[in-house]
Amino acid sequence: MSETADWYTRFATLEAHGQSAIYEEWAHGVAADPALLELIEQLPRLRRQPNLIFGVSRFLGAPVGPYGPWRDWTVAHWTSVYNDALVRLTQTNEARRCAVLLAALARIPGPLALLEVGASAGLCLFPDRYSYRFGDGELLHPLDGPSAVLLECDSSGPIIERMPRVAWRAGIDLNPLDVNSAEDSRWLETLVWPEQAERRARLLAAMDIVRADPPLLVRGDATDALAELAAQAPADATLVVMTSGTLVYLVRAERDRFASAVGALGARWVSLEAAGLFPALADQVVAARGPQLDGKFALSLDDDVLALAGPHGQFLDWL
Ligand SMILES: C[S@@+](CC[C@H](N)C(=O)[O-])C[C@H]1O[C@@H](n2cnc3c(N)ncnc32)[C@H](O)[C@@H]1O
The missing domain is CATH 3.40.50 (Rossmann fold)
Known part of the structure; x- marks a missing residue:
């Protein structure tokens, strides 16, 4: 398994599981999707972060639901996702x-x-x-x-x-x-x-x-x-x-x-x-x-x- 696939698998099981069924499914999906992994690996290592890719895609309008439609949208809009993922940071601000x-x-x-x-x-x-x-x-x-x-x-x-x-x-x-x-x-x-x-x-x-x-x-x-x-x-x-x-x-x-x-x-x-x-x-x-x-x-x-x-x-x- 590539380092990126491993990152997405760990994200699915350790972070998304029990918190977001959608992100869990997306992360497992990415980990088993060589074509999308290849696109994500065009980004510098720190920018391949699941939370960043998922956030940027949603910010740009990706459908939030099953893996297939999200994946197809992300591949079709990869240039925009790539450019946004280069400049945005995961800046989750949690008042709690x-x-x-x-x-x-x-x-x-x-x-x-x-x-x-x-x-x-x-x-x-x-x-x-x-x-x-x-x-x-x-x-x-x-x-x-x-x-x-x-x-x-x-x-x-x-x-x-x-x-x-x-x-x-x-x-x-x-x-x-x-x-x-x-x-x-x-x-x-x-x-x-x-x-x-x-x-x-x-x-x-x-x-x-x-x-x-x-x-x-x-x-x-x-x-x-x-x-x-x-x-x-x-x-x-x-x-x-x-x-x-x-x-x-x-x-x-x-x-x-x-x-x-x-x-x-x-x-x-x-x-x-x-x-x-x-x-x-x-x-x-x-x-x-x-x-x-x-x-x-x-x-x-x-x-x-x-x-x-x-x-x-x-x-x-x-x-
Ligand atoms: C996950 S957010 C946490 C925000 C806030 N502390 C909270 O707990 O809700 C991390 C923040 O650290 C900022 N950050 C990361 N590296 C930094 C650095 N070297 N210097 C200043 N800020 C940094 C990011 O831009 C981001 O806004």
Whole structure:
């Protein structure tokens, strides 16, 4: 099996299974389709990502249903799919991750200056503007009352009772998305998998909240743009660098350079990333839960893993 076929098979079984029957069928279909694999392999390796190809094809109008018609459309429109896949990034912005991030933010003395690296459209920069329910606990609302967005998160341990006070929010992204742009909003919507109506509704409602008060988003690289943006944070707030679902896009040496840059700022660092990404954090997870990480994310504050978490903020499994 080619590397690309193997990638699509793994995507089908490990990521799409149970989340999107359509993407699962498409990914298995691609893995067994030498002609389409050959087209996909014209793209640079990182651009052959199933989520990117599927998203771009849907964005351009591919029929969302059985494999055959989708496949025929994609082959017929390959030049457009190819060109779009070269320039777009998978920038899924999931507000529900705030439920997990909040568990770490609530431990940091405020007010907070939030600087998110890999912010996409900045939906995770508004943890104080959403309502929450952890497990079957009480609702936690923003200071000025209930939000139009309720984020629910199963939790094995401490329930978060304190809403952080956010004094400043800003983000860095290679390609910041603007919730006030119709095209960017539609791309964000397309990145939600076909059957995930609840995620789509949450995304639309969260985008409305962010539209009313768009954050400062800077175009740049995670590490190179960090110090200059951090220097703009108010001195009387605690600077918190946040990363969620982003550092996987950096190769190992870049990740280490990024970690050093955060250290040099003297900032707190809240990270929600794949549990195996940083060896020192992965060791803590393995020591507590064994080597089977099953695609879970780790929530960490500075050098300590606090909990395992669902990649999209579905649950907190406190260590
Ligand atoms: C999967 S999205 C996650 C967005 C958001 N953090 C969330 O959790 O919803 C990852 C984001 O990281 C950005 N990104 C990837 N590599 C980057 C880099 N080297 N520097 C800055 N941003 C980067 C992508 O453009 C994308 O918007």
